[in-house]
Amino acid sequence: MKSHDGDILVKEKYGSSAKERYFVKPPDQLDVVVYENEKYNDMATVFSKIFLPQGYPDSVSKDYIAYQIWDTAQAFCSTITGILATQEVLRGVGVGDTTATPLAATVTWVIKDGCGHLGKGCYCR
Numbered sequence: 001m002k003s004h005d006g007d008i009l010v011k012e013k014y015g016s017s018a019k020e021r022y023f024v025k026p027p028d029q030l031d032v033v034v035y036e037n038e039k040y041n042d043m044a045t046v047f048s049k050i051f052l053p054q055g056y057p058d059s060v061s062k063d064y065i066a067y068q069i070w071d072t073a074q075a076f077c078s079t080i081t082g083i084l085a086t087q088e089v090l091r092g093v094g095v096g097d098t099t100a101t102p103l104a105a106t107v108t109w110v111i112k113d114g115c116g117h118l119g120k121g122c123y124c125r
Contacts, residue, residue: 006033014055 006026022035
């Protein structure tokens with residue numbers, strides 16, 4: 001097999017993706033040159049290139065999509081929980097309340113921090 005740039009030594013294709021890689025030996029060089037060819041036909045291809053692992057679906061287990069959906073849902077819920085907890089902690093320490101004392105704010109913050117360590121599983125030795 002010949003190319004206008006030299007002899008094609010190896011041609012690789014990544015699973016069912018449109019990505020191809022050619023290893024070419026140019027006639028006037030000692031080194032092998034690598035050419036990559038990837039076709040983007042539609043938005044689905046661009047989406048899969050950005051969000052899915054290389055070689056999908058051949059490079060992952062069959063339950064990958066289900067796992068990714070639940071992992072994304074868990075991350076979203078965790079973020080929302082963190083936002084709501086921070087909002088309530090700030091309200092608890094008196095943000096926006098003119099009658100709150102600095103002592104109450106300090107005690108509340110220490111209790112919040114301690115509960116956070118217990119909730120995350122403190123592995124102190």
